[in-house]
Amino acid sequence: MAEHLASIFGTEKDRVNCPFYFKIGACRHGDRCSRLHNRPTISPTLVLVNMYQRPDMITPGVDAQGQPIDPRKMQEHFEDFYEDIFEELSKFGEIENLNVCDNLADHMIGNVYVQFREEDQAAAAHTALQGRFYSGRPIVVDFSPVTDFREATCRQYEENSCNRGGYCNFMHVKQIGRRKHGGSPPLRRARSPVRENSEERRAKIEQWNREREEKQG
Ligand SMILES: [Zn+2]
Ligand SMILES: [Zn+2]
Structure with a gap:
């Protein structure tokens, strides 16, 4: 039984x-x-609920003024965010997975899932992030039961064939660093002085992504 x-x-x-x-x-x-x-009381994984605010929040593909947004701009906006939270969250320990949902339904939109190597690291991040703000909004952080992102992720989305779109119940994980190697220069743009370490940070993220891909085979 x-x-x-x-x-x-x-x-x-x-x-x-x-x-x-x-x-x-x-x-x-x-x-x-x-x-x-x-709800787990402890887990290596945290969810930061609805944290990523996409620039086309109100209508997909369109900004608040009703103007279409260049998809490259949206990707840059997202990658900036990803770099920020990656850097912030790595202060608490080694990150195994950092996934941001591209889903549109209220319970999943902008959700950030971060899986640390150790539960203690997640616990430290949980304590530290509570009551903090990001981009003017309070951070809502919870331990998450998700430890196997393969089970949680929509495979059709990864193959560009999910016909449920943004309302799929499985995670549509936003991709970063899909740029082809060689040829085009790395994404660079004017940055404020506080972002001077961005190149370094990006390299770190890319290395980390490669390691993750290798691990997942
Ligand atoms: Zn339920
Ligand atoms: Zn899907």
């Missing part, structure tokens, strides 16, 4: 625990879900 329960835990057959919350760390029903959302 116990074995049976273990094998169905967090799956569709599990009538008690919500499979979406268990696997993806987010469920569209939120607190009104008929199944349990088992």
